[in-house]
Amino acid sequence: MTSNRKRRKDMSNNFELIDVTLRDGSNAVNYQFSVEDTENIVKGLEKGGIRWMEIGHGLGLGATERTAIKALHSDEEYIASARIAAKEMKIGCFFLHTIGDKSDIDKAIDCGLDFLRVGPNANMEEIRESGKYIEYAKSKGLIVHCCIRKAYAVTPDELARQAKVVQAYGTDAVIIMDSAGTLLPNQTKEYIYAMKDQMRGCTAMKVGYHAHDNLSLAVACSLAAVEAGADYIDSCLKGLGRSAGNAPTEILTAALKRIGYDKGDFLILQDIAEEYIGRKASESLESISLSFGYAGFHSAFYEMIEKAAKDYHLDPRALVLETCRRERLNLTEKMIGDVAKKMSGF
Structure with a gap:
């Protein structure tokens, strides 16, 4: 993957960390987070300085009702417990157009949802199908992110063209999801640069990055995304997430602190990770996960x-x-x- 784009650093401090422990991490614990877990983790993360949190079933709103994979609690119970625990933190959920419907969005809003993350795969058909849910969520007053899954399956320029289509639906941000943990730091930058180039002149449109750790590069790629100008970075306590997991929140905040970004108290976050995640983070970089990352x-x-x-x-x-x-x-x-x-x- 090569490009003649000019390399540039965006050293602003305006990006946000979005902790997705209670959503992506639920994949790693068989969707069995309790409402007590939810309350404790939300309180701990907010104490540690995290301002955005994604919660709920790993497959998004409606998954417990419409799939064979059942979470311990309903969407409404997870959102309500997080809402009670949070003081100012923004609470969000994931949404797949193949599972959820508009009634799920309505119920989530009634429970206090702040943002919705709609997740099509990286192809135009799915993006257009997801568009009606992006528009609907926006009409209901939610902050909406379009999280393009398996972004690595298309070139940076093709992904940027897809993001341009998403922009027309009114999404607030496009999140580049490296679902297989296959991107290298320089490749991560190319995707961010392509997206920023496509969105030039549209100051309202933001770009985010969601790493997986199959090549043990989730933190390095996240730092590269920040350097390239990303507005949102996803992470999980102890890296707890599907497959090889994600960028660990406590490690990422420490690394960011080293390069001048204060995005949380990594000592508090480390304590929260040890207390409430601990042995739940049992998935490791086994040989098969490494193959996933290498191959995409x-x-x-x-x-x-x-x-x-x-x-x-x-x-x-x-x-x-x-x-x-x-x-x-x-x-x-x-x-x-x-x-x-x-x-x-x-």
Whole structure:
């Protein structure tokens, strides 16, 4: 990935950290955060200086009602408990157009939701389908972020074109989601630069970054995003999140402090992480997660990889690598099976 864009530093202090422990982290604890966990973590994060918090089911609003993956509590219970615990912190939830509907947004607003993060994959069809929910949430007075998942599956310029479409729906920010933890710091900057170039002249439109830690680069990439001018950076206590996890909030705030950004008290955040996350952060950078990061493979497809690898007696890591040479955005069981069959010589 190369570019002739002029490298530039944005050393303003206007960006915000958004802690997503209680949403992305719920993937790592089988969606079993309690309302007590929610209250304690929200209070602790706010004490530590964090001003934005994403909570709820890892798959977003409506997932407990409409999928087989049940969270311990309802969306309304999570939002209400966070709202009670928070003094000034902004509380948000995730939303997938394939799961949630407008009634979920209405119920969340009634419970005190401040912002909604709508998450299409990086293709125009999904972005346009998500647009009606962005417009609806904006009409209801919410701050809205469009979190483009699997952003690495398209070039920086193509992602910027997608963001231009999103802009027309009225979103307040576009979040670049490195869902597989595959981007390097210099590549992260290229995505931020492309987005900023596309949005030049639109001061209301902000850009954010959501890293995963498959290559142990989530903090480095987040710092690169800040240097390139990102307005929002996502993180989780102890890095607790899907697959290899995310940038650890307590480590990221310490690193930011080293380069002149005061975004929280990392000592308080470290204490909160130890007390309320502790052993919950059990997912580590195992060999298969490393393969995900190297190849740009989203862990949601892994069950299909496991099955095909077992059927054709293959190393699942090798199957991940070969599959991603062909496709990274929309994998199907048939596609993976065909790759496995060819690899095995059947």
